[in-house]
Amino acid sequence: MKALEFRRNIPRYAAARLAGSFTPGRGSGVGPMRLVDADLPELPNQDWEIVKPRLSGICGSDLATIDGKSARYFEPLVSFPFIPGHEVVGDLQDGTRVVLEPVLGCVSRNLEPLCRPCQDGQLGNCEYVTFGDIGPGIQTGSCHDTGGGWSVAFAAHKSQLHPIEENLSDEAAVMVEPTACGVHAALNIGIDSEGTVTVIGSGTLGLVTISALRSYFPDVKILATARYPHQRSLAIDLGADIVVAPNEIKRAVRRMTKSRAISLSTDAGNVDRLTGGSDVVIDCVGSSESITDALSVTRPRGKIVLVGMPSVVNLELTPLWHREIQLVGAYTYGTETLMDGSNARTFDLAIDLVESAKLDRLVSAIYPLNRYQDALEHAASAGRRGAVKVAFDLRSEKERDLL
Amino acid sequence: MKNEKNLAPRPGFVLDVDRTSPPVLFHHGDTFKLEKLPVGRSRVIYPPEPLEGLRDPDGAIRHALENPIGDSEPLSALLRPDMKLTIAFDDISLPLPPMRRPDIRQRIIEAVLDSAAEAGVDDVHLIAALAIHRRMTEDELRHAVGDRVYDAFAPSGRLYNHDAEDPDGMVVLGETPHGEDVQFSRRAAESDLVVYVNINLVSMDGGHKSTATGLSGYTGLRHHHNVHTMRNSTSFMDQENSELHASNWRMGKVIRDAGVKIFQIETTVNNNTFGRSGPLAVLQKREWEWSTRDRASFVAMQKGLDVMPSSARRQIFNAWEAPYEMTSVQAGEVEAVHKVTTENVYQQQIVEVEGQTDILTMGLPYISPYNVNSVMNPILVMCLGLGYFFNMYRGKPLVREGGVVIMSHPTPWEFHSVHHPSYIDFFEQVLADTTDPIEIERKYEKQFAEDEWYIHLYRNSYAYHGVHPFYMWYWGSHALEHLGRVIIVGGDSSAVQRLGFQSASTLPDALEMASDVVGPQPTITHMKNPPIFLADVK
Numbered sequence: 001m002k003a004l005e006f007r008r009n010i011p012r013y014a015a016a017r018l019a020g021s022f023t024p025g026r027g028s029g030v031g032p033m034r035l036v037d038a039d040l041p042e043l044p045n046q047d048w049e050i051v052k053p054r055l056s057g058i059c060g061s062d063l064a065t066i067d068g069k070s071a072r073y074f075e076p077l078v079s080f081p082f083i084p085g086h087e088v089v090g091d092l093q094d095g096t097r098v099v100l101e102p103v104l105g106c107v108s109r110n111l112e113p114l115c116r117p118c119q120d121g122q123l124g125n126c127e128y129v130t131f132g133d134i135g136p137g138i139q140t141g142s143c144h145d146t147g148g149g150w151s152v153a154f155a156a157h158k159s160q161l162h163p164i165e166e167n168l169s170d171e172a173a174v175m176v177e178p179t180a181c182g183v184h185a186a187l188n189i190g191i192d193s194e195g196t197v198t199v200i201g202s203g204t205l206g207l208v209t210i211s212a213l214r215s216y217f218p219d220v221k222i223l224a225t226a227r228y229p230h231q232r233s234l235a236i237d238l239g240a241d242i243v244v245a246p247n248e249i250k251r252a253v254r255r256m257t258k259s260r261a262i263s264l265s266t267d268a269g270n271v272d273r274l275t276g277g278s279d280v281v282i283d284c285v286g287s288s289e290s291i292t293d294a295l296s297v298t299r300p301r302g303k304i305v306l307v308g309m310p311s312v313v314n315l316e317l318t319p320l321w322h323r324e325i326q327l328v329g330a331y332t333y334g335t336e337t338l339m340d341g342s343n344a345r346t347f348d349l350a351i352d353l354v355e356s357a358k359l360d361r362l363v364s365a366i367y368p369l370n371r372y373q374d375a376l377e378h379a380a381s382a383g384r385r386g387a388v389k390v391a392f393d394l395r396s397e398k399e400r401d402l403l
Numbered sequence: 404m405k406n407e408k409n410l411a412p413r414p415g416f417v418l419d420v421d422r423t424s425p426p427v428l429f430h431h432g433d434t435f436k437l438e439k440l441p442v443g444r445s446r447v448i449y450p451p452e453p454l455e456g457l458r459d460p461d462g463a464i465r466h467a468l469e470n471p472i473g474d475s476e477p478l479s480a481l482l483r484p485d486m487k488l489t490i491a492f493d494d495i496s497l498p499l500p501p502m503r504r505p506d507i508r509q510r511i512i513e514a515v516l517d518s519a520a521e522a523g524v525d526d527v528h529l530i531a532a533l534a535i536h537r538r539m540t541e542d543e544l545r546h547a548v549g550d551r552v553y554d555a556f557a558p559s560g561r562l563y564n565h566d567a568e569d570p571d572g573m574v575v576l577g578e579t580p581h582g583e584d585v586q587f588s589r590r591a592a593e594s595d596l597v598v599y600v601n602i603n604l605v606s607m608d609g610g611h612k613s614t615a616t617g618l619s620g621y622t623g624l625r626h627h628h629n630v631h632t633m634r635n636s637t638s639f640m641d642q643e644n645s646e647l648h649a650s651n652w653r654m655g656k657v658i659r660d661a662g663v664k665i666f667q668i669e670t671t672v673n674n675n676t677f678g679r680s681g682p683l684a685v686l687q688k689r690e691w692e693w694s695t696r697d698r699a700s701f702v703a704m705q706k707g708l709d710v711m712p713s714s715a716r717r718q719i720f721n722a723w724e725a726p727y728e729m730t731s732v733q734a735g736e737v738e739a740v741h742k743v744t745t746e747n748v749y750q751q752q753i754v755e756v757e758g759q760t761d762i763l764t765m766g767l768p769y770i771s772p773y774n775v776n777s778v779m780n781p782i783l784v785m786c787l788g789l790g791y792f793f794n795m796y797r798g799k800p801l802v803r804e805g806g807v808v809i810m811s812h813p814t815p816w817e818f819h820s821v822h823h824p825s826y827i828d829f830f831e832q833v834l835a836d837t838t839d840p841i842e843i844e845r846k847y848e849k850q851f852a853e854d855e856w857y858i859h860l861y862r863n864s865y866a867y868h869g870v871h872p873f874y875m876w877y878w879g880s881h882a883l884e885h886l887g888r889v890i891i892v893g894g895d896s897s898a899v900q901r902l903g904f905q906s907a908s909t910l911p912d913a914l915e916m917a918s919d920v921v922g923p924q925p926t927i928t929h930m931k932n933p934p935i936f937l938a939d940v941k
Contacts, residue, residue: 242832243835244831244832244835245831245835248831248832251827251828251831251832252828252831252832254856255828255832255850255854258854258855258856259856260855260856260859261856263820268820268821268824268860268863268864268865268866269819269820269821269822269823269824269827269860269864269866270820270824
């Protein structure tokens with residue numbers, strides 16, 4: 001079975017890090033990932049099924065892994081070798097089309113009793129991601145035993161599978177998982193129906209977050225940063241009120257919030273600090289620069305939500321202390337409490353949003369698995385090349401028909 | 404009073420470019436270019452040579468004060484010991500470049516203060532009538548009014564910059580029949596006499612605009628500093644066809660009817676911008692008359708500038724003080740005075756031009772009214788080219804409707820953060836969204852005009868008011884509506900793109916691009932400006 005496999009190989013990992021530092025995505029050529037003929041994963045028990053991916057997206061966290069930039073934090077939380085790919089729309093063997101909810105929580109691990117977060121439906125916060133019937137792995141795509149979406153087939157627990165309607169295209173369905181991340185972030189900003197939210201970054205995560213914010217908070221004022229023209233127009237189209245270049249964020253937030261500015265030098269017209277700021281900042285980038293920007297444009301007692309996966313960052317946290325800013329993460333999804341107090345699964349909300357906001361348009365390019373290096377380089381330079389989401393297309397893989 | 408001496412300086416001139424014509428000097432920010440224009444279909448408009456200045460400017464001033472024009476008594480008859488006297492004067496935006504000392508304002512203010520002292524007037528305030536321009540620094544005020552006046556009045560708080568956002572310092576005097584609020588300086592409104600000291604560099608300046616605009620604020624200015632007014636001012640350099648002036652004149656009547664007595668003193672200067680001799684004299688000579696020495700000095704200057712960083716070039720040019728000479732001074736009732744002043748401006752600046760052109764080229768210099776001692780940012784480039792230069796006409800625009808303007812300027816993506824903070828935001832936010840003046844006015848003006856931080860910086864730092872970049876854009880709105888395309892040669896391409904214009908590396912490239920709009924073999928007219936001229940287009 002054709003698959004892209006990621007092995008533990010320190011020298012190759014170092015080579016990927018070096019190559020990726022020159023050209024994003026280039027780590028795929030020299031790093032520990034290879035196109036292999038892998039075995040079909042064994043199903044741990046009768047609650048598991050084989051999924052044959054149709055489209056499988058490439059995510060920022062995948063790219064960080066491939067370019068050797070992901071945090072060592074994950075080392076004990078994954079099991080090698082693994083097959084990446086967690087943004088998946090695929091077919092079950094009976095032909096049912098499904099999207100994958102990739103988090104491997106207590107239920108899929110066959111653990112009883114469930115951990116507290118899993119009991120509460122907060123799957124992404126599962127405390128036992130290294131225990132149970134399968135090897136360590138926070139999600140499908142980082143667990144050796146399940147396989148992953150960048151292959152012709154992988155194993156998934158029934159609880160991870162969401163059948164989808166016929167009218168939802170594969171391109172739309174592959175956007176459900178990243179959209180769920182945006183929905184989760186949007187529904188956890190902790191403000192009422194009005195206020196100001198700044199979204200840093202207008203890549204896939206930024207755009208789906210903007211879309212979710214606009215959907216659930218029609219009266220919130222949304223400012224977004226976008227580096228490229230197509231990101232800018234998509235951000236506007238999906239509901240951002242104001243879109244500016246990343247280096248314009250401080251001045252833009254000042255204008256939006258009618259804050260005053262403080263200058264470091266005698267140049268009184270520079271904006272180095274804000275007296276006020278945005279109620280909430282959602283960082284969809286996760287770099288030292290973006291988090292520093294977030295800290296500089298969040299109002300006192302405001303909130304920063306980290307959606308983009310950060311790694312090792314270098315930050316001055318004085319503003320966090322001085323302005324009593326909350327810095328919280330937003331990882332994956334589970335169950336959300338809506339504005340009317342009702343609960344809903346994030347994936348169900350995401351499926352609705354993908355359809356209503358036509359998020360299939362964010363899928364810019366698809367590649368066969370054989371061209372994985374081109375695909376990964378394209379994904380790593382998506383913004384610059386006018387793209388948003390790049391995915392693998394496995395629909396034409398002949399091996400699918402044999403499974 | 405006008406100078407009787409007449410050395411017959413040559414009038415303006417329109418050169419038809421032929422094979423023998425030398426390359427034409429184009430201003431290009433703080434550098435220059437020599438450009439060859441296509442033979443047989445190009446012409447160059449040269450400004451008139453500088454008129455002779457008044458031989459005795461101080462005598463002329465004294466004469467004007469005691470021999471007023473129109474329905475006005477002599478200044479001395481208007482002064483009495485117990486009165487409240489306010490002397491308002493033009494700000495740093497006039498003249499351009501700043502003139503050598505003594506500045507005309509100093510000469511006039513000293514004369515007025517001498518008369519006031521003789522009459523025993525104690526309550527005298529001097530106000531830089533800057534409307535919503537940036538405040539003048541101490542050095543700039545000293546340059547304008549002289550050290551003696553500054554030291555006598557500034558320390559006691561009687562010489563200061565107008566503050567259009569001082570809630571206690573502004574008053575609405577009434578409304579014009581057109582529903583325009585007339586907002587005015589409270590100090591000026593409550594004075595027994597306002598003496599206004601003007602330098603009329605171009606025909607847009609002076610008249611009721613001096614006070615109705617210079618001593619007003621956003622509440623008043625918004626009625627005429629808007630897209631509708633500017634598009635109905637054809638041009639705003641021609642008072643007879645300018646809605647900008649009609650509105651100011653309506654406001655002037657309200658000011659007068661509210662009991663504000665104004666004694667207007669207006670002056671004109673000649674075209675001696677770069678000197679008849681000296682390092683920049685070559686800039687106001689006609690190219691075919693350049694001597695060997697002129698050519699050598701130009702080449703040396705050009706080479707020197709080329710190796711300098713732009714900050715050094717800017718410093719050099721900002722230090723240039725024009726040897727302007729006063730060509731006339733007249734005082735008395737506002738409208739009568741201004742009529743004479745305007746004729747005197749025309750006498751220096753009018754050049755008769757036959758017919759319109761397909762393409763109008765202009766070399767934009769390093770300075771505009773709003774970047775004295777500052778940075779010529781992209782918005783000011785637009786305003787100078789499409790606002791001021793385009794509107795330097797009477798009759799009809801130099802370029803035909805649907806024609807092309809080609810401006811030569813480096814147009815750096817650079818701003819002076821102290822002087823132009825709201826310009827940065829206008830460029831980053833507003834122009835990134837739209838360049839349509841109507842849309843800009845509707846969607847963004849109020850937000851910027853009422854932004855507290857901008858107001859704070861305008862009042863306490865040296866920032867132009869938050870709404871000022873909007874007015875710069877409106878200044879060019881008549882041109883934007885009239886033209887088929889705007890091209891900037893040698894500009895920062897991303898800044899040019901943000902302005903909504905096209906970028907060209909060279910003038911031949913720009914001419915090629917323009918032919919897409921105006922067709923092959925277009926007629927071309929180049930404005931050789933500065934020194935300033937006003938085209939009377941037949």
